[in-house]
Every structure is written in structure tokens, then in C-alpha cells.
Amino acid sequence: MHGDEFFFQAIVYLSAALISVPVAKRLGLGSVLGYLVAGILIGPFCIGLVGAEGQDVMHFAEFGVTMMLFLIGLELQPMLLWRLRAPIIGMGGLQVSITAIFIAAAAAVIGLPLKSGLAIGLILALSSTAIVLQSIAEKGLIKTDAGQSSFSVLLFQDIAVIPIIAILPLLAIGSTAGMDQQDYKLWIQNLPAWLHALVVLGIMGAITAVGLFLVRPFFRIIAGTRLRELFTASALLLVIGTAYLMTKVGMSPALGTFMAGVVLANSEYRHELQSDIEPFKGLLLGLFFIAVGAGIDFRLIISSPGTILALVCSLMIIKALVLFILGKFFRMSADQNILFALALAQGSEFGFVLFSFALQHNVLSPDIVNPMVAAVAVSMAFTPLLLLINEKFVQPRFGTKELDSKAADYIDHQSDVIVVGFDSFGSLLGRLLRANGLDITVLELDSDKVELLRKLGLKVYYGDASRYDLLRSAGAENAKILVLAMHDHKKQLQIVNAVKKYFPNLKIFAQTSGRTQAYELYDAGVDHIYRETLDTSLRAGTDVLRALGFRSYQAHRAARTFRLHDEQSVEKLRHISHDHTKYLSAARQHIEDLEELLISELNENRKLRDDGWDASLTSRDMNKAKDK
Amino acid sequence: MNKKTALIIFAHPAFQRSRVNRALLDAANGVDSVLVHDLYEQYPDFDIDVKKEQQLLDQCDIIILQHPMYWFSAPSLLKEWQDLSLLHGWAYGKGATALKDKLLLSVISTGADESFYNKDHENNFSIKELISPYAQLAKVCGMIYLPPFVVHSTHSLNTDGINAHAEDYRNILIALTENRLDIEAAKSMCRLNFDISRIIKTGQVKQ
Numbered sequence: 001m002h003g004d005e006f007f008f009q010a011i012v013y014l015s016a017a018l019i020s021v022p023v024a025k026r027l028g029l030g031s032v033l034g035y036l037v038a039g040i041l042i043g044p045f046c047i048g049l050v051g052a053e054g055q056d057v058m059h060f061a062e063f064g065v066t067m068m069l070f071l072i073g074l075e076l077q078p079m080l081l082w083r084l085r086a087p088i089i090g091m092g093g094l095q096v097s098i099t100a101i102f103i104a105a106a107a108a109v110i111g112l113p114l115k116s117g118l119a120i121g122l123i124l125a126l127s128s129t130a131i132v133l134q135s136i137a138e139k140g141l142i143k144t145d146a147g148q149s150s151f152s153v154l155l156f157q158d159i160a161v162i163p164i165i166a167i168l169p170l171l172a173i174g175s176t177a178g179m180d181q182q183d184y185k186l187w188i189q190n191l192p193a194w195l196h197a198l199v200v201l202g203i204m205g206a207i208t209a210v211g212l213f214l215v216r217p218f219f220r221i222i223a224g225t226r227l228r229e230l231f232t233a234s235a236l237l238l239v240i241g242t243a244y245l246m247t248k249v250g251m252s253p254a255l256g257t258f259m260a261g262v263v264l265a266n267s268e269y270r271h272e273l274q275s276d277i278e279p280f281k282g283l284l285l286g287l288f289f290i291a292v293g294a295g296i297d298f299r300l301i302i303s304s305p306g307t308i309l310a311l312v313c314s315l316m317i318i319k320a321l322v323l324f325i326l327g328k329f330f331r332m333s334a335d336q337n338i339l340f341a342l343a344l345a346q347g348s349e350f351g352f353v354l355f356s357f358a359l360q361h362n363v364l365s366p367d368i369v370n371p372m373v374a375a376v377a378v379s380m381a382f383t384p385l386l387l388l389i390n391e392k393f394v395q396p397r398f399g400t401k402e403l404d405s406k407a408a409d410y411i412d413h414q415s416d417v418i419v420v421g422f423d424s425f426g427s428l429l430g431r432l433l434r435a436n437g438l439d440i441t442v443l444e445l446d447s448d449k450v451e452l453l454r455k456l457g458l459k460v461y462y463g464d465a466s467r468y469d470l471l472r473s474a475g476a477e478n479a480k481i482l483v484l485a486m487h488d489h490k491k492q493l494q495i496v497n498a499v500k501k502y503f504p505n506l507k508i509f510a511q512t513s514g515r516t517q518a519y520e521l522y523d524a525g526v527d528h529i530y531r532e533t534l535d536t537s538l539r540a541g542t543d544v545l546r547a548l549g550f551r552s553y554q555a556h557r558a559a560r561t562f563r564l565h566d567e568q569s570v571e572k573l574r575h576i577s578h579d580h581t582k583y584l585s586a587a588r589q590h591i592e593d594l595e596e597l598l599i600s601e602l603n604e605n606r607k608l609r610d611d612g613w614d615a616s617l618t619s620r621d622m623n624k625a626k627d628k
Numbered sequence: 629m630n631k632k633t634a635l636i637i638f639a640h641p642a643f644q645r646s647r648v649n650r651a652l653l654d655a656a657n658g659v660d661s662v663l664v665h666d667l668y669e670q671y672p673d674f675d676i677d678v679k680k681e682q683q684l685l686d687q688c689d690i691i692i693l694q695h696p697m698y699w700f701s702a703p704s705l706l707k708e709w710q711d712l713s714l715l716h717g718w719a720y721g722k723g724a725t726a727l728k729d730k731l732l733l734s735v736i737s738t739g740a741d742e743s744f745y746n747k748d749h750e751n752n753f754s755i756k757e758l759i760s761p762y763a764q765l766a767k768v769c770g771m772i773y774l775p776p777f778v779v780h781s782t783h784s785l786n787t788d789g790i791n792a793h794a795e796d797y798r799n800i801l802i803a804l805t806e807n808r809l810d811i812e813a814a815k816s817m818c819r820l821n822f823d824i825s826r827i828i829k830t831g832q833v834k835q
Contacts, residue, residue: 550644551643551644551668551669552668552669552670552672553641553668553669553672554642554644555672556672556673557672
């Protein structure tokens with residue numbers, strides 16, 4: 001591709017997305033539909049800004065799906081995945097096999113041979129991971145029953161692609177001519193089957209081992225350089241490398257990166273990886289949806305609209321029906337079941353690949369494949385629309401009773417408290433919270449410390465909390481409290497500014513060293529401020545008083561009174577500090593503070609407020625009253 | 629001789645300014661088998677160690693609650709101590725015998741003089757009535773309840789007067805630990821220190 005041409009294409013794709021996605025969102029249609037419409041508009045059948053290379057773009061953009069599965073893997077800890085095994089294998093397995101049989105039967109009805117019907121059935125049983133997960137996540141439904149089930153089924157389908165690719169050539173009608181026209185050369189295509197299986201297992205074991213033992217020390221070194229782009233580069237390398245390896249042994253790259261994600265789900269770099277990969281995934285998926293839109297063959301649709309429409313309708317009805325029955329079988333409530341059935345009723349992006357694969361292997365003829373591909377594309381475009389209709393007109397009949405609460409614990413496991421920095425302050429506070437059954441998320445910038453704390457069994461993540469994206473993936477949107485436990489004052493102010501802008505829901509608790517810093521933090525909008533030496537020095541002072549013979553309770557109250565007064569003076573001086581010109585040095589501020597403290601001590605602090613226990617005056621009065 | 633042990637639960641938030649209670653405690657500290665437990669010194673933040681309190685109570689035969697009278701009752705920490713330490717199933721309730729048959733005695737100082745707590749006066753209640761919650765507590769826990777040891781007019785007492793009270797306190801404590809206090813006689817008194825010669829038996833007493 002020429003440089004000029006590349007830039008022009010980029011401009012076309014980006015502007016199409018930038019125009020239609022906000023419009024679609026504004027109209028409540030969701031971003032997926034926006035991208036699809038953008039694709040249709042710039043496609044060869046509308047404005048015609050992009051042509052045949054749309055297919056190349058789609059192959060490239062499919063990588064977005066791979067990245068999405070990596071991100072999903074990161075959210076899914078191995079234990080949670082294990083808990084999902086029943087829906088994945090049970091629901092997913094039944095969905096693929098029953099749907100394939102039904103579609104094959106329908107194909108037989110219209111007179112296709114059994115082998116062709118079975119091939120079509122297997123290909124069409126798959127649903128679009130990209131469209132479903134993106135749409136569901138955008139509506140915030142990923143935690144619901146339907147969301148979890150959809151995810152399970154999609155995951156099974158991703159795995160099922162591999163055996164389907166293996167089975168398809170066996171369903172060929174004529175001779176298997178196109179064997180060596182395969183897209184990518186496999187390293188292992190000349191090996192016997194048992195060795196092939198061994199190599200595949202070996203590669204998967206290697207991915208797991210590398211994820212468990214090599215990636216973390218490697219990331220620690222990279223993090224030590226404090227160069228942001230290096231971390232992004234290694235994250236990309238990890239994902240692309242895994243995908244490449246999987247492709248080379250004939251496995252689904254999405255499955256490989258999903259595995260890599262799961263392996264790293266427990267690592268301290270989880271949030272950092274998420275926020276690095278997220279933008280790439282978003283852009284590539286967008287590109288992918290545009291490509292799907294651009295690839296819809298409107299000439300074919302216009303020439304035989306009835307056929308295409310019948311194909312789309314029967315495809316979606318059969319799939320939805322099978323899904324609905326499955327949902328009933330797995331005891332989903334009616335509203336969740338309808339969402340589940342409609343969400344997964346389309347064809348898959350794998351469909352495009354598999355249909356052209358089937359074409360190459362003489363499994364299906366072009367006059368079958370072309371309308372099928374068109375039908376898949378149209379069904380994908382229909383999905384966001386269907387979900388919209390479901391949301392606006394069907395779901396309201398059920399009320400919103402169980403959209404939120406159920407099954408919240410599979411994916412998206414987040415805590416109410418985010419602690420930034422895990423020095424002595426953060427660790428003491430964190431331990432107190434954990435001892436009381438609270439789950440906290442800790443962000444720490446020192447990778448060595450992260451490693452050490454992890455060894456002690458704490459849930460600590462590496463990352464710079466002043467970055468919006470990292471805060472977001474640490475769960476700042478749903479958390480309640482952010483504790484700034486680190487020492488770097490400038491960084492604290494940066495974080496406070498970011499939080500005030502993007503996550504005003506968070507209450508901020510901050511530790512700081514001195515009064516001047518406390519004023520700045522208050523002004524920046526921190527809710528609660530703790531000067532780090534205040535409590536310790538007062539406690540030491542209390543003990544000194546006791547050692548000199550003060551009653552313990554008296555010393556205790558003296559310290560409390562002092563502390564109250566000190567905090568009040570910070571509050572007072574904070575407002576005065578605004579009147580100061582910027583020329584006023586910090587030194588003068590300190591002197592003023594000290595003066596204020598000393599004066600107020602002379603006036604008030606000396607007198608402990610325990611007159612209530614001095615009954616001499618009262619009793620004198622009482623005795624007088626008696627005398628009367 | 630088989631001596632009994634006494635535990636003084638002492639509650640005074642401003643002990644540094646007290647003359648009477650200091651003299652009483654000094655007297656008590658000189659008696660064998662008496663342990664003084666200073667609540668405000670021990671728990672300045674009101675954070676009662678329940679296990680430890682129960683152990684102390686377990687080990688004694690006589691429980692003495694010593695405190696100044698504030699608003700016709702005890703200082704707040706003593707109430708907190710009761711609430712947290714005297715638990716159901718341990719101090720009272722089914723099968724609870726931890727405090728059974730122990731003696732309970734209140735030692736109280738008041739700023740006002742004795743007639744102030746006289747029913748003939750405009751006050752409605754005597755000291756004994758005001759501290760009736762402790763009588764009830766003793767009953768619920770199966771304890772033997774003694775009339776209170778009261779020092780009135782703390783602000784007008786001179787040193788001699790204070791010393792006389794301290795001496796009485798010391799003698800009562802010795803008699804209690806040596807089992808020479810006539811419990812039945814004591815029960816009929818309005819306050820334990822009304823005339824201690826009438827309730828303290830002399831000489832050895834069989835166990």
C-alpha cells in the first residue's frame with residue numbers, strides 16, 4: 001500500500017467512524033450499529049470510497065476480536081473460568097450441535113445435499129463474538145445471566161472453530177483440489193496426527209508456562225525503565241506473539257490470547273495490560289465493524305432481495321429458537337432468555353473465513369457461498385437493531401427486576417476501595433480494611449515492591465494511578481473510595497485532578513506530610529486529609545505526659561483536645577492562605593502557623609474541658625439551699 | 629487462715645484532683661489480698677478488654693465498685709465496664725455462675741452532705757435508692773449485696789475527717805478479707821460505715 005493511499009484510507013475510515021458513531025449513540029443505537037452504518041456508507045455500494053481492499057481491512061481488523069478475548073481473559077481468573085465450565089461446555093456444546101443439525105435439516109428441505117447442509121450448519125451455528133460482546137458490554141449487561149451465558153456460548157464457539165476447520169474438508173463433494181492454497185503455511189502440516197496434537201498441546205502448555213513464570217519478571221524489568229511506550233510495546237508483543245504462535249499450529253488465535261489473558265488475570269500487571277490493550281482493541285473492533293458494513297454485497301441483495309431476506313430470517317429464527325429452548329433448559333428467567341436468544345441469533349465473522357475456506361476445498365459452490373455470506377453480514381447488522389427493539393419494547397414488559405443483581409461475581413470483580421501506594425501508611429490501612437473483610441485494590445508504581453507484596457499474598461497491581469485509563473480499569477467507576485497513601489505530593493495532586501474530572505463519585509482520603517501540602521490538597525478537592533506524623537507525635541506526647549505522672553485518661557484527653565485544635569487551625573488557615581499573594585514564601589506561612597498554634601495553646605489548650613467532673617461549685621450551692 | 633481477696637474497680641475521670649478518693653485508695657493499697665483496678669488509667673480510650681476483666685473478677689471473692697457520685701450515678705466508664713464485662717451466659721443467665729456468692733460493695737464519695745440525700749429534704753431519693761441498679765445487678769448475678777460505704781461532703785472535709793474515713797475503709801477491707809464482717813448485721817445498716825464497730829467481729833472466725 002502506498003503512503004498516500006494509506007493516509008487517505010485512514011482518513012476515510014476515521015472520519016466515517018467519527019461522524020456516524022456519535023450520531024448513532026445520540027440516537028440510542030449503540031456504537032456497533034454506528035460503525036456498521038459508517039461501513040455501508042463508505043462501501044462500494046454507497047459512496048464508494050473504499051473498494052475491494054475492504055476485505056483486507058477486515059482480515060486485519062479481525063485482530064480486534066483476538067484482543068478483545070485477551071481482555072476478557074484478563075478479567076476471568078482461572079477459578080472463575082472453572083466455575084463457568086458447565087455453561088461453556090454444556091450450553092455451548094448443545095447450542096453448536098443442535099443449531100447445526102436444524103440448519104442442515106432446513107438445507108435438506110430446500111434440496112441441498114446432506115454434506116453441504118452440514119457444512120453450512122456448522123458454519124452458521126457460530127455467532128459473532130465481536131458484535132455480541134460489544135453490544136452487551138455497552139448496555140452494561142455483561143454481568144447478567146444472559147450476558148454470562150452468551151459469553152460462555154461464544155467461548156465454546158471460539159474453541160469449536162478448530163474442529164470445524166478440521167471437519168470441513170471431509171464434507172467436500174468433489175475433489176479436494178485447493179488444499180495447498182491455504183492462507184497461512186502451518187509448521188506442522190506434514191506431521192502425523194498424533195504428533196500434531198502433541199505439538200498443539202505443547203504450545204498451549206508453553207503459553208501457560210511463559211505467562212506464569214517469564215512474563216512477570218520480564219514486565220518488572222520493563223516497568224523499571226519507567227518508559228510508558230515500552231510497556232505498551234511489550235503488551236502488544238505478548239498478544240500478537242501468542243496469536244501468531246496459535247495460527248502457526250492451526251489453532252484459533254483468539255483462543256490463544258484468551259488463554260494468555262486468563263493466565264495473567266492474577267498478575268499485578270493486569271490493570272496496566274488492560275489499559276494498554278484497550279484502545280487498540282476498541283479501534284480495531286471499530287474498524288472491523290466498518291469493514292463488515294462495507295462488505296455487505298448490496299448488488300446481490302438488490303438482485304435477489306427475497307432469497308437473502310428469507311435466508312436471514314430463517315437463519316435468525318432457527319438460531320434464536322434453539323437458544324431460547326436451551327435457555328429454558330438451563331432455567332433462565334424469561335426476560336434474560338429473550339435477551340440471550342436475540343443476542344446470539346446472528347452469523348459470525350468466522351463465517352466469512354469458513355465460507356471462503358469451504359469454497360477453496362470444494363465443500364460448497366460459489367452460488368451457495370455468496371448469498372450465505374451476504375446473509376451473515378445482514379444478520380450481523382440486524383443484531384444491534386434487534387437488541388434495541390428488545391430493550392425498548394420487550395424488556396419493559398418484564399420490569400427491571402433482575403438486570404443488576406444476579407451473577408455479579410463472575411467477571412468484573414471489583415472492590416469498593418482503591419489504595420494508591422503501599423508504603424507503611426498504605427499497608428497499615430490496607431491491613432486494617434482487609435482484617436475487616438473488605439476487598440481492596442492496590443496500585444503501586446514500584447515494581448520491585450509489587451513483586452514482594454504479591455509474594456506475601458496481597459492483591460497489588462503495578463501502575464501509575466494518575467492515568468485515567470488505569471484508574472478506570474482498576475474499577476474507579478464503581479468504587480466508592482480512593483485512598484492516596486503515597487508520598488509524592490505532585491503525583492497526588494495530579495491524581496486528585498484526574499479523579500475530580502472523570503470520577504467525581506469517588507471520595508478521596510489522602511495522607512500528606514505537612515500543613516502547606518494539606519492546604520493544597522484541600523483546595524484540589526480532597527475530602528479527608530491525614531498529616532502523617534500527627535497521630536504518632538501526639539501518641540508519643542501522651543506517653544511522655546504519662547511517664548511524668550499524668551493520669552492516663554488526662555493525658556489522653558489533652559492529646560485529643562490538642563489535635564482537635566490543630567485540625568481546626570488548619571481549617572482556618574486554609575481559607576486565609578488564599579489571600580496571600582504568590583510572592584509570599586512558604587517560610588512565612590510556616591511562621592504564621594506556628595504563631596497561631598502557640599497563641600491558641602496559651603489561651604485555650606491549657607484548660608482541659610473537664611469542669612463537669614468538678615462538683616465543688618454545685619455541691620456548695622446545694623448545701624446552701626439546704627441551709628435556707 | 630483462709631483469706632478472701634477483694635478487687636476494687638475504681639472509676640474516677642479526674643482522679644488528679646481528688647483528695648478523698650486518693651486517701652481511700654492509699655488506705656486500700658496497704659491491705660493484703662486487695663487489688664486496685666483503676667479503670668480510667670487502664671482504659672483511657674474506653675476500650676475495655678473483656679477477657680482480662682472477667683479473669684480479674686473470677687479470681688476475687690469480693691467486688692468493690694469505688695467511684696465519685698456524678699449526676700446520682702457512676703462515671704460513664706464504669707457503666708461501659710459493666711455493659712461489656714458482665715455478659716450473659718457468664719455473669720448471669722442460664723448456667724452462669726461466675727459471680728455467684730461473691731460480695732458486692734459500692735464505695736461512693738459525694739460532694740453534698742448526708743442530709744442532702746435524706747428523704748425529708750427536697751430530694752426524693754436516698755443514696756441506697758439511687759444505686760439500686762447495683763442491688764439488682766447483684767441479685768441477677770447471685771451475689772451478696774452490701775449497703776454502700778459512703779463519704780459525704782468531700783469538699784468540706786478536713787484532713788482529719790478524710791483520714792478517719794480512710795481508716796474506716798482500711799478496717800472494713802481487713803475485716804472483709806479476713807471474713808470478720810458480720811454480713812447479716814451489715815445488711816441492716818443504711819451505709820456500711822455508719823458505725824463499723826457494730827459490724828466487725830473481733831478475733832478469729834471459723835471459716
